[in-house]
Amino acid sequence: xxxxxxxxxTKIIFxxxxxxxxxxxxxxxxxVLMLYGGGSIKKNGIYDRVMEALEGVxxxxxxxxxxxxxxxxxxxxxxxxxxxxINFLLAVGGGSVIDGTKYLSSAALYEGEDPWDILAKGxxxxxxxxxxxxxxxxxxxxxxxxxxxxxxxxxxxxLPMGGPGLFPKFSFLDPTVVASIPQRQLANGxxxxxxHVLEQYMTYPIGALIQDRFAEGVFQSIxxxxxxxxxxxxxxxxxxxxxxxxxxxxxxxxxxGVPTDWVIHMxxxxxxxxxxxxxxxxxxxIAESHYLTSFETKKEKLAQYAERVWGITEGGLEEKAKxxxxxxxxxxxxxxxxxxxxxxxxxxxxxxxxxxxxxNDRGIKGAGExxxxxxESVRKIVEMAY
Ligand code: NZQ
Ligand code: ZN
Numbered sequence: 001x002x003x004x005x006x007x008x009x010t011k012i013i014f015x016x017x018x019x020x021x022x023x024x025x026x027x028x029x030x031x032v033l034m035l036y037g038g039g040s041i042k043k044n045g046i047y048d049r050v051m052e053a054l055e056g057v058x059x060x061x062x063x064x065x066x067x068x069x070x071x072x073x074x075x076x077x078x079x080x081x082x083x084x085x086i087n088f089l090l091a092v093g094g095g096s097v098i099d100g101t102k103y104l105s106s107a108a109l110y111e112g113e114d115p116w117d118i119l120a121k122g123x124x125x126x127x128x129x130x131x132x133x134x135x136x137x138x139x140x141x142x143x144x145x146x147x148x149x150x151x152x153x154x155x156x157x158x159l160p161m162g163g164p165g166l167f168p169k170f171s172f173l174d175p176t177v178v179a180s181i182p183q184r185q186l187a188n189g190x191x192x193x194x195x196h197v198l199e200q201y202m203t204y205p206i207g208a209l210i211q212d213r214f215a216e217g218v219f220q221s222i223x224x225x226x227x228x229x230x231x232x233x234x235x236x237x238x239x240x241x242x243x244x245x246x247x248x249x250x251x252x253x254x255x256x257g258v259p260t261d262w263v264i265h266m267x268x269x270x271x272x273x274x275x276x277x278x279x280x281x282x283x284x285x286i287a288e289s290h291y292l293t294s295f296e297t298k299k300e301k302l303a304q305y306a307e308r309v310w311g312i313t314e315g316g317l318e319e320k321a322k323x324x325x326x327x328x329x330x331x332x333x334x335x336x337x338x339x340x341x342x343x344x345x346x347x348x349x350x351x352x353x354x355x356x357x358x359x360n361d362r363g364i365k366g367a368g369e370x371x372x373x374x375x376e377s378v379r380k381i382v383e384m385a386y
Pocket of ligand 1: 036037038039040041044065066067068069093094095096097099124136137138139140141142147148149177178181182185188189192250265270279
């Protein structure tokens with residue numbers, strides 16, 4: 001096991017009927033900017049519940065943060081923060097609203113000239129404006145981590161940011177919110193969380209027994225709960241397991257002391273930037289070709305995963321490893337998610353070359369747990385996924 005340090009300061013308040021505690025989590029004299037997305041919270045009652053819980057608090061609202069939070073819209077929210085002297089942010093939404101709020105948390109206290117540099121120059125956020133979240137969509141784990149990904153459509157880019165100053169102060173996780181989530185987003189959430197575990201597990205053995213077992217537990221819980229949640233999102237027990245699995249998949253715990261990969265996400269973000277494909281679906285497009293391309297360096301963990309997670313007992317190490325890749329693809333498909341780029345766009349020619357160029361432009365010589373995934377191999381991975 002590698003050396004590591006682990007801090008996660010986010011307070012989780014999990015379960016139904018907890019929102020009445022919201023006010024007591026806010027700092028005294030809070031001037032709150034409440035941020036939300038395209039309006040789903042107004043239809044499913046979450047908006048009313050939050051506003052009721054905030055009665056008597058100074059609250060300004062900012063709605064309209066789109067999926068893949070857009071820099072130009074966040075700029076408007078930043079102006080509101082300055083105008084209204086806001087000192088606390090409250091994200092009510094899924095990964096996009098929470099990530100957008102993280103950008104604002106950082107930008108609000110940024111002392112440089114242009115807050116775009118936080119993304120363009122990859123500046124870490126040591127201190128941000130404090131914020132909390134009310135999660136409405138289990139998927140990203142953003143409610144308990146310190147990362148975010150922001151899109152700027154005019155430049156066709158989607159860039160990551162993060163730092164220790166960007167953990168939420170608190171996050172309300174109420175599984176009853178799952179009942180109103182459409183099928184497409186349920187599938188996305190399951191696939192995204194599943195892939196988060198893959199990225200932190202499918203590397204090479206390092207004798208980290210407990211991290212492996214935690215990761216396998218999250219895989220198995222997602223696999224078990226997936227058909228139940230797709231069939232009936234109002235099933236509270238299934239929703240609670242879905243929600244907590246998604247948070248645990250990316251709150252930092254399972255990646256401590258082990259090598260991590262993240263190539264699928266690096267390429268996936270480019271597919272969203274270029275073609276506007278939902279985040280989770282880009283991951284399903286890339287996973288198989290990435291694992292086939294890096295088969296030699298990943299086959300031990302692939303075989304362990306096939307055995308322990310999918311119960312594959314037949315064949316030698318390589319056969320089991322191949323079966324693990326096949327099972328992963330079938331899992332995405334079981335959620336109704338296509339695993340080839342051509343299912344999403346007719347305009348895919350040239351995508352592989354463009355992503356190779358972007359990796360080269362950013363000076364990425366080798367990605368993945370061993371730094372072996374070169375821009376050229378990225379091109380091949382994307383071509384295989386056409
Ligand atoms: O905008 P509204 O109207 O609220 O509708 C949203 C949105 O259209 C809807 N929705 C959310 N909760 C709902 C609901 N509809 C009905 N009932 C509810 N309770 O779902 C749609 C998608 O929401 P979004 O927040 O975009 O989804 P998700 O949580 O999957 O977030 C995706 C974003 O997170 C980033 C992705 O790249 C993408 O931009 N990620 C963030 C990560 C992180 N911070 O750690 C890690 C991930 O790997 C990922 O990159
Ligand atoms: Zn993801």
